[in-house]
Amino acid sequence: MSFLLFQGSVAIYLLSAAAYLVFFLAQKTPLRRTGRAIFLVAFLLHTVNIIARAVETGHTPITSHHETVSFFAWSVGCCYLSFRWRYTVKNLGVFVSLLVLSLMLVAAFASRGVVPLPPALQSWWLPVHASIALFADGFLALACIGGIMYLLQEREIKSKRFGLFYSRLPSLEALDKLNHHCLSVGFPLFTLGLITGSFWAKQAWGAYWHWDPKETWSLVTWFLYAAAVHQRFTVGWRGRRVAILSIVAFLSVLFTLWGVSFLLKGVHTYVS
Amino acid sequence: MSRDAIVLLGVNHKTTPLAVREKLALSAGYEEPLQLLGQVQELREYYLLSTCNRVEVLFTCRDVERAQQRVLDLLFGQAVTAEELDRYVYRYVNDAAVEHLFLVAASLDSMIVGEAQILGQLKEAYRHATKIGSSGFILNKVLHKSFSVAKRVRTETRIGANAVSISYAAVELARKIFGDLAGKKVMLVGAGEMAELAAEHLVGQGVAEVVVANRTLQRAVNLARCYNGRAVSLEELLDQLQHVDIIISSTGSPDLILHKEDVRPVMRERRNRPLFFIDIAVPRDLDPAINDLDNVYLYDIDDLHSVVEMNKSERDKEALRAQRIVAEEKLKFGKWLANMESTPTIIQLRGVIEGHVRSEVEKTLGRFEEMDEQARQGLEKMVAAITGKIAYPSLQYLKSENHCVSLHDRIKTIREMYQLDNGANGQEAP
Numbered sequence: 018m019s020f021l022l023f024q025g026s027v028a029i030y031l032l033s034a035a036a037y038l039v040f041f042l043a044q045k046t047p048l049r050r051t052g053r054a055i056f057l058v059a060f061l062l063h064t065v066n067i068i069a070r071a072v073e074t075g076h077t078p079i080t081s082h083h084e085t086v087s088f089f090a091w092s093v094g095c096c097y098l099s100f101r102w103r104y105t106v107k108n109l110g111v112f113v114s115l116l117v118l119s120l121m122l123v124a125a126f127a128s129r130g131v132v133p134l135p136p137a138l139q140s141w142w143l144p145v146h147a148s149i150a151l152f153a154d155g156f157l158a159l160a161c162i163g164g165i166m167y168l169l170q171e172r173e174i175k176s177k178r179f180g181l182f183y184s185r186l187p188s189l190e191a192l193d194k195l196n197h198h199c200l201s202v203g204f205p206l207f208t209l210g211l212i213t214g215s216f217w218a219k220q221a222w223g224a225y226w227h228w229d230p231k232e233t234w235s236l237v238t239w240f241l242y243a244a245a246v247h248q249r250f251t252v253g254w255r256g257r258r259v260a261i262l263s264i265v266a267f268l269s270v271l272f273t274l275w276g277v278s279f280l281l282k283g284v285h286t287y288v289s
Numbered sequence: 290m291s292r293d294a295i296v297l298l299g300v301n302h303k304t305t306p307l308a309v310r311e312k313l314a315l316s317a318g319y320e321e322p323l324q325l326l327g328q329v330q331e332l333r334e335y336y337l338l339s340t341c342n343r344v345e346v347l348f349t350c351r352d353v354e355r356a357q358q359r360v361l362d363l364l365f366g367q368a369v370t371a372e373e374l375d376r377y378v379y380r381y382v383n384d385a386a387v388e389h390l391f392l393v394a395a396s397l398d399s400m401i402v403g404e405a406q407i408l409g410q411l412k413e414a415y416r417h418a419t420k421i422g423s424s425g426f427i428l429n430k431v432l433h434k435s436f437s438v439a440k441r442v443r444t445e446t447r448i449g450a451n452a453v454s455i456s457y458a459a460v461e462l463a464r465k466i467f468g469d470l471a472g473k474k475v476m477l478v479g480a481g482e483m484a485e486l487a488a489e490h491l492v493g494q495g496v497a498e499v500v501v502a503n504r505t506l507q508r509a510v511n512l513a514r515c516y517n518g519r520a521v522s523l524e525e526l527l528d529q530l531q532h533v534d535i536i537i538s539s540t541g542s543p544d545l546i547l548h549k550e551d552v553r554p555v556m557r558e559r560r561n562r563p564l565f566f567i568d569i570a571v572p573r574d575l576d577p578a579i580n581d582l583d584n585v586y587l588y589d590i591d592d593l594h595s596v597v598e599m600n601k602s603e604r605d606k607e608a609l610r611a612q613r614i615v616a617e618e619k620l621k622f623g624k625w626l627a628n629m630e631s632t633p634t635i636i637q638l639r640g641v642i643e644g645h646v647r648s649e650v651e652k653t654l655g656r657f658e659e660m661d662e663q664a665r666q667g668l669e670k671m672v673a674a675i676t677g678k679i680a681y682p683s684l685q686y687l688k689s690e691n692h693c694v695s696l697h698d699r700i701k702t703i704r705e706m707y708q709l710d711n712g713a714n715g716q717e718a719p
């Protein structure tokens with residue numbers, strides 16, 4: 018049941034991304050509304066899919082690799098919609114739909130088997146820690162997308178050679194604001210994710226911090242974002258430098274999520 | 290009783306190579322050529338426009354062929370041969386002339402379609418014509434109409450909204466950098482015409498404040514007053530950089546007035562809020578290396594030209610809509626012109642009726658000049674009222690949209706009814 022819902026939402030995400038892409042390249046404005054509507058449908062279906070999965074497995078569906086990436090994609094969509102509700106950033110949806118689609122494709126190719134949860138990890142810390150951490154990642158993903166858009170737009174304005182992006186991307190100011198907003202929401206959430214994680218570790222394994230690879234990399238990521246936030250809010254960095262830092266830090270997020278799981282062994286369960 | 294013909298002769302950048310245009314250009318200003326045209330007996334009213342891309346003369350006359358020949362000989366005869374004139378000079382008569390004038394005024398015939406400067410040049414040329422009194426009833430009307438057509442085109446199409454000229458391009462860029470311009474501050478360094486134009490567009494976008502820095506403070510103060518702004522001296526330039534966001538530089542200075550090393554510490558003070566420099570001076574005022582700084586953007590006049598080029602195709606679409614407006618206005622004006630044909634008849638008719646009333650009054654009450662002031666004024670009013678009332682049905686008949694009988698026939702009817710042409714009334718047309 019949940020599998021069918023998942024396949025359905027992937028297909029609709031694909032449609033939405035295609036509509037957005039055609040709109041972006043051909044500048045056909047009516048298609049943007051279509052893309053947005055399709056994205057919303059896919060998102061709702063995805064939500065139902067996650068609920069169904071939770072009912073099927075009997076625990077919060079953020080344990081296996083498939084579940085985590087799928088939830089990550091969902092949180093990116095959620096952050097985007099929450100952001101869109103407050104500000105509009107021209108054509109951000111194009112980039113978000115592409116990111117969500119690629120995450121969903123990654124999830125689609127991962128094993129969908131239900132990983133039985135070891136009794137040690139059965140705790141209400143699981144939904145709290147995992148969902149907070151992934152929501153933080155959602156906002157940080159938006160910051161990264163904003164950073165990429167900023168760099169693309171800035172390069173065209175600086176070099177005075179106007180190509181594909183100049184007319185299609187929003188103003189530098191709007192993109193910088195997007196980064197500001199996402200960092201100021203994402204970073205505290207990320208910190209909270211770390212803290213709840215260590216409480217969970219205390220409960221499950223008896224110590225707050227183990228220095229296992231996942232924890233270490235989370236800390237590295239945290240320091241990268243701390244640097245970005247510090248430079249941004251106290252030194253007054255903005256624009257290009259913060260954009261680059263946001264992108265680098267997000268790569269670190271992705272590495273924490275996947276690289277650590279596949280390259281380095283650790284206590285986080287879904288490594289198997 | 291036909292009216293005068295409206296004729297337009299000219300060369301522009303589309304029909305004529307630069308080499309020929311240069312020879313025809315009226316470099317000595319308007320006075321002299323307008324005086325020359327005054328010698329042509331055939332012309333009733335005339336006006337002359339000369340810009341770097343076009344030379345046009347507009348006049349009204351009775352005998353189109355003769356007048357045309359004389360004007361060409363007089364203005365361009367010495368510069369180029371008759372064959373060249375034949376090949377390059379375009380001639381428009383009546384409706385076509387009106388349409389062409391509207392197209393020029395609306396900047397649809399310009400090299401950069403939509404640029405706003407042409408309207409100013411047109412008004413300037415018209416001012417010269419009115420100064421020597423060479424424009425009359427018809428030209429006044431058609432030129433004023435062309436101004437309002439230009440305005441209509443500008444407000445009803447986005448032909449002007451699309452970075453149509455350098456200053457628009459600058460505003461467009463500023464919007465890509467700052468997003469909303471409300472609350473941003475602009476500084477003009479040096480007070481050239483281009484800088485003023487750009488500042489005007491920025492003020493139209495809602496910028497918060499305009500600061501003017503100039504070598505002579507008096508000029509700065511005057512200009513600042515136009516925008517409710519502030520004037521500062523050129524020495525304060527560096528301090529001001531902390532507070533403003535957009536800098537438009539157009540001084541006549543032969544050297545650079547601002548270097549990269551001057552701007553770098555300012556950015557720290559500004560906490561990296563972006564700065565947008567626009568350098569429209571030739572030679573340049575600002576060090577090109579300034580563009581290498583983070584969050585600082587520097588555009589010089591050539592860079593802006595490339596932005597203008599990029600916006601061209603979008604503008605061509607708007608040009609189509611603008612042309613529709615011109616065609617519409619041309620039709621309206623054509624109607625007005627046609628009605629013009631009846632004007633002499635109307636004046637004459639009123640004159641005849643008033644003459645009759647006046648002579649009957651004088652027969653009964655004695656000569657007007659001998660009456661006391663109050664009685665005379667009362668009678669004058671009465672004469673005017675009776676004239677109006679008697680003439681009214683005939684005037685309505687002439688003016689109304691009557692599709693069955695042509696205006697020409699209607700005029701003929703009225704003239705026959707009132708015997709306006711046989712001189713028996715003893716009244717001459719004024």
